[in-house]
Amino acid sequence: MEEGKRPDSEGADLVEVLYKEYFPTIYRLGFRLLGNSEQALDLTQEVFLKLYRRLNGGPPVTEIKGWLYRTAANLSYDWLRRKCRFQKISASRLERTEKDVEQELIDAEAIQAVREALEQLPPRDRILLVLYLDELSYDEISNATGFRKSSVGTFISRAINRLAKELEKGEKP
Amino acid sequence: MKCLSEKMLQEYLDGEIPKIQRNQMKLHLTECDRCRQRAASLGATKDLIIHRLKLLDPAEMPTARVLNLTGEQSGQAHPPFFRRFFGRKVRMPVAAAAMAVLFIAGLSLGWILHSQPSALAVSSSEEGFLPLYIASNKVVMALPFKLDLTDYEPINHPGLIITQEESR
Numbered sequence: 001m002e003e004g005k006r007p008d009s010e011g012a013d014l015v016e017v018l019y020k021e022y023f024p025t026i027y028r029l030g031f032r033l034l035g036n037s038e039q040a041l042d043l044t045q046e047v048f049l050k051l052y053r054r055l056n057g058g059p060p061v062t063e064i065k066g067w068l069y070r071t072a073a074n075l076s077y078d079w080l081r082r083k084c085r086f087q088k089i090s091a092s093r094l095e096r097t098e099k100d101v102e103q104e105l106i107d108a109e110a111i112q113a114v115r116e117a118l119e120q121l122p123p124r125d126r127i128l129l130v131l132y133l134d135e136l137s138y139d140e141i142s143n144a145t146g147f148r149k150s151s152v153g154t155f156i157s158r159a160i161n162r163l164a165k166e167l168e169k170g171e172k173p
Numbered sequence: 174m175k176c177l178s179e180k181m182l183q184e185y186l187d188g189e190i191p192k193i194q195r196n197q198m199k200l201h202l203t204e205c206d207r208c209r210q211r212a213a214s215l216g217a218t219k220d221l222i223i224h225r226l227k228l229l230d231p232a233e234m235p236t237a238r239v240l241n242l243t244g245e246q247s248g249q250a251h252p253p254f255f256r257r258f259f260g261r262k263v264r265m266p267v268a269a270a271a272m273a274v275l276f277i278a279g280l281s282l283g284w285i286l287h288s289q290p291s292a293l294a295v296s297s298s299e300e301g302f303l304p305l306y307i308a309s310n311k312v313v314m315a316l317p318f319k320l321d322l323t324d325y326e327p328i329n330h331p332g333l334i335i336t337q338e339e340s341r
């Protein structure tokens with residue numbers, strides 16, 4: 001993407017190209033945070049729709065990847081807050097599919113344990129961890145979340161410790 | 174060098190420390206058992222968390238939907254309040270027109286209700302019915318007035334004798 005490019009009639013084509021390139025990144029982020037393929041697809045759609053509107057009338061986007069992460073993080077934050085308000089304990093409602101293989105059962109339980117632990121964290125920590133998991137630099141995380149770069153290390157360290165404690169709680173009989 | 178804070182250790186593990194400072198920290202870690210142990214523990218927790226979080230990755234990547242740039246189907250999971258309430262998107266001009274119609278209708282109704290009692294009273298009294306009065310004990314307005322006793326004729330009352338001279 002050229003820096004600061006503002007398409008007019010070719011906007012849709014450009015967004016299509018970017019959609020193909022960044023779909024996996026944004027979908028994966030949404031899936032990790034929302035735990036649901038349908039919602040992750042909705043989130044991805046919304047992010048690229050916002051990009052299209054931004055490119056066709058808003059101020060120019062200078063750094064596409066960072067902008068996409070930031071928009072996805074903001075949207076996820078809103079969605080997670082609503083989800084927290086209306087479905088405080090949603091982890092127990094996760095669909096459990098029947099598995100024949102024992103290993104797959106163990107994996108499903110492990111996934112559910114992580115999701116339950118993650119859902120105990122505030123939305124801000126969840127988003128930070130998911131961005132961290134994508135191996136984003138502190139600069140990129142700061143750009144996506146709006147936190148100061150000097151605070152990112154502290155917030156990540158706290159989020160990791162909180163999740164570790166929640167996982168530990170879940171493992172206790 | 175002082176012992177390293179948790180923030181510094183986290184930044185060190187994440188490769189976010191500039192080279193010169195990093196070398197100083199590395200030196201400190203070779204000398205300080207406590208910091209070395211804390212760094213090892215923090216690193217182990219970080220690896221564990223990353224490993225666990227990666228379990229949340231989608232098992233397979235779905236085919237990307239056809240990108241809908243009209244926005245009609247976007248955000249289905251959490252549509253805006255008005256869309257949830259009315260079932261579809263509310264356009265501002267339509268909403269403004271509806272509000273204007275409601276406002277005018279309200280004004281008209283108020284005017285009709287306001288003018289109705291007097292008309293009723295006239296027509297009903299003509300037909301020999303008692304007019305309808307609506308009474309209220311609420312004081313709407315009180316005007317101050319000056320007491321004028323020039324034409325006052327004192328009443329011969331045993332408990333109250335007021336003369337015109339005294340009243341002035």
